[in-house]
Amino acid sequence: MSNPDVAIVGVGLHPFGRYPGKSAMEMGEDAVYEALLDAGVKWADIQALYAGSMEVKNPEGIVALLGQTGVPGRAVFTGCATGATSLAMAANAIKLGDADITVAIGLDKHPRGAFSDDPSVSGLPSWYGQAGLFLTTHFFGMKINRYMHDHGITAATLAKVAAKAFRNGARASHAWRTKPLTEQEILESQVLNHPLTQYMYCGPNEGAAAAVLVRAEQAHRYTDTPVYLRASTLRSRREGAFEVLAPSFGLDVVPGPTVEASREAYEQAGIGPEDVDVAQLQDTDAGSEVIHMAENGLCAHGEQEKLLAEGATEIDGRIPVNTDGGLLANGEPVGASGLRQVYELVNQLRGRVGDRQVPGARVGYAQLYGAPGSAAVTILSR
Numbered sequence: 001m002s003n004p005d006v007a008i009v010g011v012g013l014h015p016f017g018r019y020p021g022k023s024a025m026e027m028g029e030d031a032v033y034e035a036l037l038d039a040g041v042k043w044a045d046i047q048a049l050y051a052g053s054m055e056v057k058n059p060e061g062i063v064a065l066l067g068q069t070g071v072p073g074r075a076v077f078t079g080c081a082t083g084a085t086s087l088a089m090a091a092n093a094i095k096l097g098d099a100d101i102t103v104a105i106g107l108d109k110h111p112r113g114a115f116s117d118d119p120s121v122s123g124l125p126s127w128y129g130q131a132g133l134f135l136t137t138h139f140f141g142m143k144i145n146r147y148m149h150d151h152g153i154t155a156a157t158l159a160k161v162a163a164k165a166f167r168n169g170a171r172a173s174h175a176w177r178t179k180p181l182t183e184q185e186i187l188e189s190q191v192l193n194h195p196l197t198q199y200m201y202c203g204p205n206e207g208a209a210a211a212v213l214v215r216a217e218q219a220h221r222y223t224d225t226p227v228y229l230r231a232s233t234l235r236s237r238r239e240g241a242f243e244v245l246a247p248s249f250g251l252d253v254v255p256g257p258t259v260e261a262s263r264e265a266y267e268q269a270g271i272g273p274e275d276v277d278v279a280q281l282q283d284t285d286a287g288s289e290v291i292h293m294a295e296n297g298l299c300a301h302g303e304q305e306k307l308l309a310e311g312a313t314e315i316d317g318r319i320p321v322n323t324d325g326g327l328l329a330n331g332e333p334v335g336a337s338g339l340r341q342v343y344e345l346v347n348q349l350r351g352r353v354g355d356r357q358v359p360g361a362r363v364g365y366a367q368l369y370g371a372p373g374s375a376a377v378t379i380l381s382r
Contacts, residue, residue: 010039016207028107047099080370083338108333141193144287169329205331209339231268237373
């Protein structure tokens, strides 16, 4: 790996869940202060901030709570990839020489139930919503159903993914769902969109996360355990890709945006999939984690059935995936979700997650995917 330009020296998290009477901004404030404390810096030291949210119109307005120091604040939103984008922009400000120390923030507070809106906000015709296709749970059910047919994946494997998530969540004090469920309980729960059952889906909820970034050569001024940003990529879908919010299914199917974002990230970092010690993959549903294992190069298509049966993605497995329970156990406040992944990876690479620790972890990999058919990959290392 080449010499890095940017390091993460502090991370913070407001646990995801439901908090009546507490605003997304207030949760963001808590996450930022935890990250500042972790980095050993004051709010007045921050020279630029990038805040992402789906529900909050002007998340950069968080300066009203943190302190009005005149710091440049910018809002970002790239759907489910927002957390990775805020981190990338905070890093780019350092690379461009605009700042020496920055903060990336993600925060959201979603109402209960599946995401809903008018298809026109995503450039789609009204019939798309009338057919029920704008409901993302419907799409994810269709996508994994086709994938299972093409690659020999069984419903039992989907249940293994979800059961692992809840086991890991039970070991993470900040997780939302902390009750382990058996594979049988997951399979027998209510079918929402075949073949996915209730406990195979994540739920939109509330929370916030933050990260403090500095120039790599200055990192040891702040911590003995900096974590370096090795790659950050973002891709949107191409014509013919079968992705969320796609209005049609092409005769010639092309790879999805995750495949391209992943390849570019490995190239940027100068590593391959075999070098990844711990991964965070978008698990909007259990099927998404299965698909993303292959799309991120961690296995071949169809190999997931064998790997899950062997326990390869468990904390003590060959390639631990979603060691904090992922979205299934934590839920998804969209603006914060990607930075929750970063929070987990930074703490894994620093060796401070207790009985969830992946021994000797040096390289962490995070992938985000979702509306409007985009994907982001971030690679971190000690």
